[in-house]
Amino acid sequence: MNEKYLEIRNITKVFQTPEGGEVRALDDVSLDIASGEFFILLGPSGCGKTTLLRSIAGLEYPDSGEIVLQGERIDDKPPYERPVNTVFQSYALFPHMTVSANIAFGLEMENVDKAQVSARVTEALAQVRLEGYENRMPSQLSGGQQQRVALARALAKKPKVLLLDEPLSALDLKLRRGMQVELKRLQRETGITFVFVTHDQEEAMSMGDRIAVFSEGKIVQLDTPVEVYRRPVNAYVADFIGETNLIKGTVVAGGISLPGGNILPTDQLAADSVIPASGEVTVAIRPEDLVLATNGMISGTVRDVIFTGDSVRVHVAVGDVEVIASLASYGTQIPEQGSKVTLNPEHRAARTVAS
Amino acid sequence: MSHTNTASRKRGKLVNLRNFPGFNPAAWFVLFFLYSPLVYVVIYSFNSSRIGAVWESFSVKWYGKVFENTDIQRALKNSLQVGFVATVLSTLLAVMAALGLLRMQRAGKAVAMALIGAPLIIAEIVLAVGTLGLFIAVGVPLGKIGLMVAHTAFCIPFALLPIRARLSQLDMAPFEAASDLGANERQILRRITLPLLAPAIFAGALLAFAISIDDFITSFFVAGPGATTLPVYIFGMIRSTVTPEVNAISTLLLLFSGSVLIGSYLIQRKRR
Numbered sequence: 001m002n003e004k005y006l007e008i009r010n011i012t013k014v015f016q017t018p019e020g021g022e023v024r025a026l027d028d029v030s031l032d033i034a035s036g037e038f039f040i041l042l043g044p045s046g047c048g049k050t051t052l053l054r055s056i057a058g059l060e061y062p063d064s065g066e067i068v069l070q071g072e073r074i075d076d077k078p079p080y081e082r083p084v085n086t087v088f089q090s091y092a093l094f095p096h097m098t099v100s101a102n103i104a105f106g107l108e109m110e111n112v113d114k115a116q117v118s119a120r121v122t123e124a125l126a127q128v129r130l131e132g133y134e135n136r137m138p139s140q141l142s143g144g145q146q147q148r149v150a151l152a153r154a155l156a157k158k159p160k161v162l163l164l165d166e167p168l169s170a171l172d173l174k175l176r177r178g179m180q181v182e183l184k185r186l187q188r189e190t191g192i193t194f195v196f197v198t199h200d201q202e203e204a205m206s207m208g209d210r211i212a213v214f215s216e217g218k219i220v221q222l223d224t225p226v227e228v229y230r231r232p233v234n235a236y237v238a239d240f241i242g243e244t245n246l247i248k249g250t251v252v253a254g255g256i257s258l259p260g261g262n263i264l265p266t267d268q269l270a271a272d273s274v275i276p277a278s279g280e281v282t283v284a285i286r287p288e289d290l291v292l293a294t295n296g297m298i299s300g301t302v303r304d305v306i307f308t309g310d311s312v313r314v315h316v317a318v319g320d321v322e323v324i325a326s327l328a329s330y331g332t333q334i335p336e337q338g339s340k341v342t343l344n345p346e347h348r349a350a351r352t353v354a355s
Numbered sequence: 356m357s358h359t360n361t362a363s364r365k366r367g368k369l370v371n372l373r374n375f376p377g378f379n380p381a382a383w384f385v386l387f388f389l390y391s392p393l394v395y396v397v398i399y400s401f402n403s404s405r406i407g408a409v410w411e412s413f414s415v416k417w418y419g420k421v422f423e424n425t426d427i428q429r430a431l432k433n434s435l436q437v438g439f440v441a442t443v444l445s446t447l448l449a450v451m452a453a454l455g456l457l458r459m460q461r462a463g464k465a466v467a468m469a470l471i472g473a474p475l476i477i478a479e480i481v482l483a484v485g486t487l488g489l490f491i492a493v494g495v496p497l498g499k500i501g502l503m504v505a506h507t508a509f510c511i512p513f514a515l516l517p518i519r520a521r522l523s524q525l526d527m528a529p530f531e532a533a534s535d536l537g538a539n540e541r542q543i544l545r546r547i548t549l550p551l552l553a554p555a556i557f558a559g560a561l562l563a564f565a566i567s568i569d570d571f572i573t574s575f576f577v578a579g580p581g582a583t584t585l586p587v588y589i590f591g592m593i594r595s596t597v598t599p600e601v602n603a604i605s606t607l608l609l610l611f612s613g614s615v616l617i618g619s620y621l622i623q624r625k626r627r
């Protein structure tokens with residue numbers, strides 16, 4: 001596996017807005033993507049994910065920086081000379097062509113011979129499970145089917161990198177789950193490097209080999225899903241990925257003083273937590289890492305108890321903040337609203353994060 | 356609508372916002388006003404009497420006369436030749452202009468569009484005088500060649516109308532997709548742009564053809580003696596003697612324009 005298959009080197013892209021202002025869509029972004037990797041670009045709306053994807057495809061030209069594929073610069077090439085293909089968010093199918101003609105288009109541009117074209121169209125249709133739809137027009141397909149055609153059209157080209165811009169965002173939840181599994185399978189089977197844009201952290205974690213978390217044109221953290229979830233580099237990532245209780249506290253001797261007079265001992269925090277000698281810190285604790293204890297470190301009053309099926313979510317007022325604990329719904333004594341409880345962070349999963 | 360009316364009567368409060376008293380007859384009057392000359396022409400083309408205003412009996416003899424009249428046939432041939440050449444050339448130029456405009460910056464585009472569209476509202480007589488003067492000054496021969504050049508010019512804005520309308524509605528995403536899939540500019544033009552524009556190009560061509568066939572003022576100025584077009588010939592006929600033969604030709608022209616109109620309507624509808 002080539003660790004530096006696709007290299008993004010110091011890419012910056014500034015857009016002029018019609019109002020005369022500037023938007024720094026990408027701000028000195030660098031990252032390396034390995035061959036065969038399922039790589040995720042994750043971030044909230046407007047953080048520059050699409051701009052980065054379009055820069056790789058050649059549909060946008062960065063102001064500075066380099067894009068290198070297999071050691072060769074591609075950022076000065078037009079889109080039609082780059083061995084990468086895109087699955088567009090809006091699908092962008094050719095409305096005047098049948099499903100097979102849509103898929104064949106890219107192959108005809110490469111002068112692949114006729115028999116080969118039809119073989120690869122058939123193969124691509126099978127990959128996305130759309131056999132029998134060859135002669136439909138795009139307008140005669142459902143959204144999910146159009147999405148598959150867009151995928152097949154790009155896959156048929158056997159690109160070195162497949163770029164996917166929120167390809168599932170228009171699908172309903174159930175279809176979306178199904179497609180996530182299928183995309184993952186396709187990626188494994190074809191071995192093609194995927195760069196996948198999403199703003200859905202759950203999708204990112206369930207699909208990605210690695211995730212780059214973006215904020216305002218910059219990469220905030222680049223890691224595996226487990227690392228990003230377990231070791232968020234700052235409060236932004238902790239909050240964006242999954243659910244987190246972010247509690248402000250002050251450093252005191254031997255621990256951190258939390259609201260409501262609670263003290264969290266230093267030796268209960270994750271070993272790699274960075275704790276300053278004094279001053280304010282933010283403690284991040286995932287709801288599922290909190291358990292009820294008889295004489296726990298964090299005490300408060302139960303405000304709400306919400307049963308969600310597989311878990312019970314207990315909202316606890318701790319001083320002037322609310323802390324959420326997610327408890328297993330079996331085998332747990334479920335506290336009553338208004339009762340006093342104490343909570344303990346388990347497995348030293350609580351950590352300090354930069355704010 | 357009857358449902359709304361009942362509801363408004365029962366509740367006594369709802370106002371039917373589409374009901375403007377007195378305007379219904381007005382609409383009928385407008386229709387009558389527009390179409391009575393056409394109805395007159397069609398009916399009296401079947402009148403056996405020589406005198407236009409008096410109905411005698413039903414006859415198709417004026418149509419027979421039209422088909423025997425070699426002058427009319429020559430004029431028709433001129434009209435069709437000029438119309439064909441002008442349609443092909445003006446549509447071609449309109450497509451090129453439309454694609455060119457697509458690339459222009461906003462400000463330049465607005466100015467260019469206004470300039471191309473202006474002849475639609477400038478009095479044709481002014482253009483005709485200018486065309487004649489220019490042709491004489493530069494040495495464009497009057498007659499068929501002159502007609503073809505002049506018709507091509509004034510048909511361009513008409514041919515451009517539906518093409519521009521279609522272009523402005525087009526989603527740019529398929530163009531990006533084509534480029535992403537390996538198509539260069541030329542291949543995108545051939546495989547994506549032109550097929551997507553085809554219905555609009557066809558509608559533009561029909562419009563140009565109808566406008567060319569129908570044109571009188573400019574044609575009258577630049578036709579010269581040898582290249583009389585049909586409208587110019589009809590005008591000449593009326594000046595010498597008004598015979599119901601004119602009504603017969605006019606009805607035939609009407610039939611032709613009607614077919615063009617319906618044809619373009621059907622094409623526009625298929626596009627959806």
Ligand SMILES: Nc1ncnc2c1ncn2[C@@H]1O[C@H](COP(=O)(O)OP(=O)(O)OP(=O)(O)O)[C@@H](O)[C@H]1O
Pocket residue numbers: 015016017023024025043044045046047048049050051052199
């Ligand atoms: N052509 C453009 N002209 C001006 N500004 C632009 C242009 N394209 C993008 N931007 C701006 O650049 C920033 C990044 O846009 P981008 O489309 O990359 O965001 P994104 O992360 O893909 O967001 P989303 O999740 O909403 O798709 C935004 O602030 C956007 O307004």
Ligand SMILES: [Mg+2]
Pocket residue numbers: 049050051165
């Ligand atoms: Mg986007």
